[in-house]
Structure formats: structure tokens, C-alpha cells
Amino acid sequence: MNFKRYGSVAAIAVAGSLLLASCAANEGDTGSSTGDEGTPSTLSGTLVGAGASSQQSAQEAWVAAFQTANPDVTVEYDPAGSGAGRDTFIAGASSFAGSDRAFKDEEIAEDNFASCVPGTGIVELPAYISPIAIIFNLDGIATLNLDADTVANIFAGNITKWNDPAIVSQNEGVELPDLAITAVHRADDSGTTENLTDYLAAAAPSVWTWEADGVWPIEHGEAAPQTSGVIDAVTNGTGTIGYADASRAGDLGTVAVKVGDEYVPYSAEAAAAIVDASPLVEGRGEGDLAIELDRASTESGVYPIVLISYLIACNEYEDAAQAELTKAYLEYIISDEGQQLAAEKAGSAPISKTLFEKASAAVAAIK
Template sequence: MKLQRMNRRALTLGALAVSGALALTACGSDDTGSDSSGGTSSAAAAAGSIKCDDASGQLLADGSSAQKNAIDAWVKNFTQACNGVQVNYKGSGSGAGVTAFTQGQVAFAGSDSALKSEEIEASAKICSSGQGIDLPMVGGPIAVAFNVSGVDDLTLDAATIAKIFNGKITNWNDAAIKKLNPDAELPDLKIQPYHRSDESGTTDNFTKYLIATAKSDWPYEGGKAWQAKGGQSAAGSSGVAQGVKQTDGAIGYMELSYAKDGLGTVAIDTGAASPVKASSDGATKAIADAKVVGTGSDLALEINYGTTAEGAYPITLVTYEIVCDKGNKSDTLPATKAFLRYIASEEGQAILSGIDYAPIPDAIITKVRSTIEGLS
């Protein structure tokens, strides 16, 4: 009798599991409630508001690895709704993306830095009667992630961060770090700073922060290529995250969505009442303090890296989708506009905070939506 009761219980549990799985399938789940798919309750619900229009074919894009997780979530929802479109975003880095765009190899590019004048000039060769423009689409705090045995919480200021990445502070029990972390058990351990090996908008924004707030300790011009000597290097945000994760004593900079699985993130002493940790909300507060410095339909922003606003996280980047304002290829224009329209929409932007990105503030994203409609 006991064995029979056990068998009946197993059958009942099995039936419940099967019915639960069928219910999830009926709701269009396909793991769409997870972080990797955008943090929404259902991709089917998100896809319901996507307008495909006459979009079709293959859409090639490349660029910022910092926004890759956001793009992947968007692509999943978009292609579910618009099954006639295939979006292929490589995420090779901002430098590679801009190069691919100015050479006419992709329909749009992602870059964590706005186009430079020479890049705009180069884009005119492939944007017939137009030029490349910057559309701010993804906000992201650049986390300073660390892996130090026995240390769970860490506060640093701009000067200390600059000295660490410039090789002037080399040990975790250095007096400058102790002063900022009086209660931490800092080990006598060598610091292993990681930086990007490829040209990167994340590097550009990280070093812009150091230049703006700790110039005397960071005597470099900045840019997409890392300029300081020493340290370890890795390709892409994922490569830096992996290097830090595997190395006791390591520290590196990366977009927040990569700072997971055992990595701690530094709280930044900005001079505000409390140190600020990287967060989507903190990044959005910082972006709201930015100025539009682009002209015409270009919406390039100037970030205030020295902000001391309460809760604003200063090491924040904005990833731009770079596209021709005029002269887009006729075979990819419908798909390009449909995809950009979706990711700039309320539904598209709502995904971001659930996967450690920051939505673009309303005043800015409204201008982006209007610009997308005018692409030709």
C-alpha cells in the first residue's frame, strides 16, 4: 500500500509539472522572464506592440559590447514579432562598429562614444546626401568591479581609482584605500588591474571620468584605446569581467550587466552625503544632468562626470545607435527604422532597468523617437 501511495504521488506531481510547463508554453514564455531576455514578464506581451511595417530581410550591425546584453534582449522580442527580419549584432566593440559603419558594412552601429568629426566626414561617403548621426539609446553605469578575498564592500574615490589603474597604488592594504575603508579587512595582496585590449567606448567614458575628476593622477588624453602602462588586458566587457573573476586581487571596469557571479562593485565617493554604487537608477540620474551637444538631428550628449547630485552615479556611459540621417540603403531602411522604433519605445526602454542598464530620460528619448521617424 505504501508503494502504491508513493507511485500515485509521483504521478500526480508529474502531471502538475507537465501542466505547468504547458501553461508556460501557452503564455509564450521561452524563458522571457529571465534577465537574459530583458526582465519582462513575457516576450509575447512586449512583442504585441511592435510595429513591423514592411520590415524584412537581414539586418547587420556591430559595435559596443557594453550594450550587447540589451541588444540581445531587444532582438529576441523584435524577431518574435517580426519573424521576417533577422538581426545580427556582433558586439565587437565601439571602434570596430564605427569602422564597419563608415565602410558601409552594417546598417547601424553601436558606440559608447559619439562620432568624431572625422568619423562623421567618413560616414558621408556611405550616407548618400546625409551623414551618420548619434541616437542615445542605452544608458549604463560603468561598474568598477573587484575580486578580493574577504572583502565584500569597497569604497574608492576618483583619485584612488586613477592611481590604481595608473600603477601608483599597487597593494590592497595601501594607506589610501584603508582611509576610505576603515572597517574593511584589506589583505596584503597585489592589485591586478584589468583594462580593455580593444578600442572601446567603455574605456573612453571611464577615462573621461578620471580626466574630469582626477586629472593630476591621470595624465592621459583619453580615447577609445587604453593609454596607461602595465596591468592586464582583455577583449570586450565580457573578457574583462572574466579576467577579474578568475584573479584574486583583480579590479576592472565594465558595464554593470557584466559585473555578476561573485564580483563586487565599488561604491564611488563623489563628495555627496553617501558613496554611490553602480545602479540603473543612479545612471539615469546622471544622464538627466547631461546636455545635448550634437547639431541638427545628431543627439550626442555631454555627460557631467563630476556630478555630486545625491544618488547620481558618475561613471556612466550612453551607448548611441549610429545610423545615416539620409541615404540609408533602401533594402535595410524599413527593418532599421522598425527595430530602432521598438528599442526607443516605452516598451523597449522599460526592459533596460531589469537587466542592469539605464533607460534614457524622457526629455531625450522623445527627441530620439522623432528623429527615427525622419530617417530616409
């Protein structure tokens, strides 16, 4: 594939994708080289995707397993961020995108997806479901309880010290230091940011007066690129707080968020619970499974700061070979094997049986 003809958008995608594909290809050189049920794979070629860095751990596992089963296929996924992934897909520099938000109605209405046959629309699969962890770095403190207003006030810059009464009152027995808070946010256009700001706008509207957006809406705080940049900034800072896909939280402290009358720590189960309780966005095509999350839910056991990361593809491709590869790869990702692998490697929540049936029908219709 000649990436030069795609210009600057593709340049974003290529550098990271080659490294990730190379790593995954090495892992995929061992084990079975056959497809399902021992049937030799007839697939061949290169499949390029780009987008959400939240999917990175899952994509590494998916790519390795898929290439093991299909040794003549190379899958390249560049975790450049959701915004870059959507732009790359729109430009036709990738066959699929990973995005921590679905395309908006007005974006779909423009119908300018270069890889897709005009007028045929897109597929959006909520294939990666994970809580977004509020992460922090305070010596000797592994977890804190915070309600939505407190989280919003911290990221808005209204609460600036860790021993602020609003934090102390929710954490009896925890010795909080007289230390400045450094709030870290994503520097790039990020679906993780959009999910967090959507939660803040819905659950703390009196404090967080900005609309949900993938671009951080205010100047307060420290900016860092992509998920890895936020993790590094929080880890290497003092008194830092940020947010990231929970699979990347590592040994950092994490926040249990107040929902109703209880504080709920993040977990795959709690994330899956709120997804199953939320409806699909109205007015979309049959293959578009965008979900309208209920961020302000007070139901017991749900974790409202959840990331649904989508796999986005064409309903109908201009290039039949890319349609075949994309269809096969997405079939694997949404399968029980693919979902369990992501749960094991990235801590995500496997999609429900009902969601699988809808996603399976959407993928089967790709051509």
C-alpha cells in the same frame, strides 16, 4: 547579403553576429508574430549591426522581441566592440552601429559613411544608459569605497597593494589583505575605456594626466579583449580590479565612488540622474543627440562613471530597404517596451520622456 565584398572590416562583425542572431532567432520563434496592436508585420529582410559589447544583453533581448513581432526579419548584431562597430558602419558593412561614445566632430566632418547618402549626416541615439562598475575580486569583500584619486592611482600603477593607506582610510572595518593589485583594462578600442578615462581625467586630473581615449593610454596592467575578457580576467584572477558595464558585474565586488561628501554605489537610477543633468553636445545635427556628461559633478545621488551607448544610423540611406528596417528597429529600441526590456534584462536606465521625444523625432526623420 554577400559579406565577402566588405573585406576585413566585415570579417570582424560576421562571426559573432551570426551566433547572436541565431540565439535570438530561436528565442523569437515563439509568441506573437504580429506587429503593434496585432497588425501583421510587412517587414522582411536582414538587418546587420555591430559594435559595443556593453549592449550585448540588451541587444539579445531587443533582437528576440523584434523578430517575434516581425518574423520575416533577421537581425544580426555582433558585439565586437565600439571601435569595430564604428569602423564597420563607416565601411558600409552594417546598417547601424552600437558605440559607447558618439562620433567626434572631426569624424563626422569627413562624411565618409558608406551606407549614407553623402552630405546627409548621421543619427546618434543615447538608447542604452548604464553605470560602468569598477569591479574587483577579493575574498570576502563585496564592496569598497574609493574616491577618484584612489581609483586613478590604482589604474595608473601608483597604488600596488590592497592594504595601501589610501584604500584602508576609506574603508573602516574592512580587513584588506597585503596582496598585490592586478589592474585589468580592455585590449581593444573600447567606448567603455573612453568613458572610464574621461571620468578619471575630469575627476582626478592631478593623478590621471592622460586624455580620454578608447585605447588604454598606458602600459601598466593586464589587457583583456572586450567586456567578456575583462570579466573573465577579474573573475579568474587574485586581487584583480577592472571595469565593465554594470550589467555584467555579476557576483564580483564593486566600488562605491565618492561624489561630493558621499560614496555612491552604481545603480541605474544614479546613472540616469547624471545623464538628465548633462547638456547635448553643441553644434550637432538635429538627429545627433550626443550628450556632454558632467563627470566631475558633486550633486547628491549621481554616479559619474556612466556609459551612454549610442545607436548610430544614417539620416538618409543609399538603400531604402535598409532604411526601413533600421528605422523600425530603432523605433522599437527607444519605445517604452524596448527600454523596459533592456532595464529588465541588462539593468540599464530607461531614457527620460524628454530624451525619448528627441530620439523619436530623430528616428521618424530617417529615410
